[in-house]
Amino acid sequence: MSEDEKKSGGHPAGIPKTGGGHPAGIPKTGGGHPAGIPKSGGMPTTVAGMDLNTITDTSEKGAVKDGERQSLDNRLYVHLQAFTGVSDLKPIIDLFDKSGIEAVIYADINDPQGFGLLTMNESPEFFTGELRDLLNSGEFEHVTHVPEYTMLGRTYAIGHEADLEDWLIHKPRRTAMNDKWKWAVWYPLRRTGAFSLLDRKAQGEILMEHGIIGRAFGSADLGHDIRLLCPGLDKNDNDFVIALIGAELTPLSILVETMRKTKQTSTYISDMGPFFIGRAVWQSGVK
Numbered sequence: 001m002s003e004d005e006k007k008s009g010g011h012p013a014g015i016p017k018t019g020g021g022h023p024a025g026i027p028k029t030g031g032g033h034p035a036g037i038p039k040s041g042g043m044p045t046t047v048a049g050m051d052l053n054t055i056t057d058t059s060e061k062g063a064v065k066d067g068e069r070q071s072l073d074n075r076l077y078v079h080l081q082a083f084t085g086v087s088d089l090k091p092i093i094d095l096f097d098k099s100g101i102e103a104v105i106y107a108d109i110n111d112p113q114g115f116g117l118l119t120m121n122e123s124p125e126f127f128t129g130e131l132r133d134l135l136n137s138g139e140f141e142h143v144t145h146v147p148e149y150t151m152l153g154r155t156y157a158i159g160h161e162a163d164l165e166d167w168l169i170h171k172p173r174r175t176a177m178n179d180k181w182k183w184a185v186w187y188p189l190r191r192t193g194a195f196s197l198l199d200r201k202a203q204g205e206i207l208m209e210h211g212i213i214g215r216a217f218g219s220a221d222l223g224h225d226i227r228l229l230c231p232g233l234d235k236n237d238n239d240f241v242i243a244l245i246g247a248e249l250t251p252l253s254i255l256v257e258t259m260r261k262t263k264q265t266s267t268y269i270s271d272m273g274p275f276f277i278g279r280a281v282w283q284s285g286v287k
Helices: 004-008 090-100 130-135 164-177 195-199 200-219 249-259 261-270
Strands: 060-065 068-072 075-086 103-108 113-120 151-154 183-191 224-229 240-246 269-274 276-283
Touching: 068 164, 090 103, 090 130, 090 195, 113 164, 113 183, 113 276, 130 183, 130 276, 151 183, 151 224, 151 240, 151 269, 164 224, 183 195, 183 249, 195 261, 200 249, 200 261, 240 249, 261 269
Parallel strands: none
Antiparallel strands: 060 068, 075 113, 075 151, 103 113, 103 276, 183 240, 183 269, 183 276, 224 240
């Protein structure tokens, strides 16, 4: 041991001591918790400018109703799958008609033996349980799955919804099941990272353009949409799944064309599609 170490009672020279052997220069809080990091049940509530209570709140928020901000932790999961190799859809329709499952079966306009299957449920376990069992039944034994058209998303709110529960749970069902709106165009999309870096005001102005077009087509009963979030749910890392639904296909095509001229689509969308286009040949109705 050096003379310096001996003088400090074995403690290395140059590193001063505080009581209890805690190194000087590193302040202590009660229980040895480092100073500068506040405690709240053992965890800080704000780190790097982020409120942990806010970012871990998984509920959807709507407009103020009866003096309180609406909040709901339920949402609807909506799943589209495509299949081919079926010339007669009647056995598939009978299978789902007897199952009691909420679903829509679309005839694929681009594949004479193809069809789309739309299912929806508030529980993700439905898709890995009841639906999975049905799709492994005898009627699907010789049916070929077309994975490129698989789309899965969840309903979401932006904070202005007057009736949050209706928006999240019921409205998408009514739109998909409306027997007057047989045509559907389904597609995923991904925004560029540049959009996320814009401030909320700039984002709002860009999104308003889409909203005005959508409301105009909806008010004229030319096209109605279902908008779903799909981060972490989509194999291609898309942001949204969109459905345009209406009585005729032509207005839906024109709606897509019109949206392409907006700032969001022309500047801040990096990928769109593939597009699945079908006409409903069977709808279960809302259960």
